[in-house]
Amino acid sequence: MTSGGDVTVSPGNVPVYHKNNLEVIDRRVKVAEVVLRCMICGLGILAAVLVGSDTQVREIFTIxxxxxxxxxxxxxxxxIANGIAAGYSFIQSLRCVVSVIRGSLLVNKPLAWAIFSGDQVSHLCLRLRLSCxxxxxxxxxxxxxxxxxAQSSVIAEMGxxxxQWMKVCNLYEKFCTQAGEGMVIALVVSLSMITLSFISAFNLFRLYGETEAQNRGGW
Amino acid sequence: MTSGGDVTVSPGNVPVYHKNNLEVIDRRVKVAEVVLRCMICGLGILAAVLVGSDTQVREIFTIxxxxxxxxxxxxxxxxIANGIAAGYSFIQSLRCVVSVIRGSLLVNKPLAWAIFSGDQVSHLCLRLRLSCxxxxxxxxxxxxxxxxxAQSSVIAEMGxxxxQWMKVCNLYEKFCTQAGEGMVIALVVSLSMITLSFISAFNLFRLYGETEAQNRGGW
Incomplete structure (x- = not known):
């Protein structure tokens, strides 16, 4: 148990202002994180499949x-990038779930802290700061x-x-449409990953702030 | 003057462990920051000039x-991207210098804190969290x-x-070489900007940690 100024900070006695903060912000952040991870996983696979299965055969004057x-x-x-992002997102989500399950069986001090502070998933995962x-x-x-x-597609579409680089999308319409769909989804995956990395940094800020406050309080 | 646990924290009385930390890390971070900002400014302009002046005329069979x-x-x-990065870097550096000069003339509470804690430039600049x-x-x-x-260049170089997209770099050698030089410099600018944004996040972590510790201590 550590004391910080006038406020006693311990897993069993979380300060009121801290708890309020957690309740308001954490729920939204957690939901956003889970949604984004699922989106990256699902859409990353979809983009990879769309791009990977993209092919078209045309006969032009018997050729x-x-x-x-x-x-x-x-x-x-x-x-490759979308496949890796989807795989990483899947493994990371799995790791979070495993950590929570193991944590509830094998309660040690930092885990207890994380669980009692009501912020299990993100704290457990974010202890690995490398993930950020x-x-x-x-x-x-x-x-x-x-x-x-996108640059290749612009050339393929506009020439x-x-x-003397010809348009190819008037020849291979189906190919270009499918590639375009894959790319739009890849853009959503990119933006989701950017947002997730912002959220991850935000979580890390809070975690850092809490650790600092505890360390200062303990001095 | 605010008190945080056993350690009294005020502009005039910076804790020893904190000061040591600042002295060791801050000098390196500051030097890296200044070097990176100058690099982005100088190399960004160079890349923009190299790319913007890139032109070549060839006569092929009287055409x-x-x-x-x-x-x-x-x-x-x-x-455009390199021009904006160079401009932003220049304005940001100028802003830092102006803040420091104004700060030493017009000392108010937060400025005093920043100056006394021995971390003028980065604290003054990082109070604008938006910059991160x-x-x-x-x-x-x-x-x-x-x-x-890079994608365009690969097509231009390899075809x-x-x-039926032909190589163009065997026709316009000088054009391609200059574009390549511009792009290598642009890559250095990109990597410098990424490193600078990492440093900025690191600084923000510390700033956040300090503010949190102060707030906690003040409760």
Whole structure:
């Protein structure tokens, strides 16, 4: 049990102003976090499947021509980035659930603190501060993959007449539509990852503030 | 004057462990911050100038052909993003200097706190928490601009034979070399901005921790 100024801080005796804060903000943050993680997982897989299955065969004057997603290296990058984001999000969610289950069986001091303060999931997960960094790096990679794919798509859709790069989307309509759908979903995944990394930083701020306050109080 | 547990915290009486912390970490962080801001400012302008002045005229069988940076929309995006980053970095640095100068003339309570705690520049600047958010958004935009330009360059350099998009870099060698130089510099600017936004978040953590500790102590 540690004391901080006039307020006694312990797992069993959480200060009123702190509890109010938790109740108001935490519920929204938690819901947003869970929704975003699920979105990234589901939509990441959807984007990867849409891009990975994107192919079209056309016959132009007896010449059989095939467009596939591997022709456009940016789409391969997009597929890999979204696959990794979906996988990471899934593993991270699983880890959270496992931590909570194990925590309720094997109660030790920091776990008790986290559980009693009423903020189990995010505190348990955010003790791994690396996850905040990883989310951010992943957000940059997803954004870069989307931007590269978007650039390719603009050329495929509009052509680049100055350099004699023809439009290909009037030939491979179905291919372009499917790639476009995949990219819109990839954009949503990127933005969700950016938002999640902001939330993660926000959670880390609070955690840091609490740890600091406890340390100061304990001195 | 506020008291936090056993340690009296006031502008005139900074706790020893805190001061040691500041002395060790702050000098390095400050130097890194200043170096990064200068790099972003200088290299951002250089990248914008290199890209903006990129043009080449070739005569192919009496046909006069011109490649200019506006042909490649991603290069225009890269130029704008780097220009904004350089401008923002310059204004932000100027703001810091002005704050410090004004602060030493017009001493009020929070300024006094910042000055006495020996961490003038970063505290004064970081009181505008928005700057952390802005840096991060800018880092995303710079990364996206670089990725889009890199994708265009790969097509220009290697071609896309499946879609009859020819290489253009064997025709416009000087144009491609200059664009490549601009892009390498833009990549350095992006990475510097990402690092700066990490440093900014780190500073904000400390600031947040201190404020929290003070608030807790004051209760």
């Amino acid at each position: 059989r021509k095939k467009a596939k997603f591997t022709d456009m290296k940016a789409l391969v990058f997009l597929l 960094f990883t989310l951010r790096v992943m957000a940059y990679v997803l954004m870069a993959a989307f931007a590269a794919a 680049q007449p100055e350099w | 006069r052909k011109k490649a200019k940076f506006t042909d490649m929309k991603a290069l225009v995006f890269l130029l 958010f802005t840096l991060r958004v800018m880092a995303y935009v710079l990364m996206a601009a670089f990725a889009a330009a 896309q034979p499946e879609w």
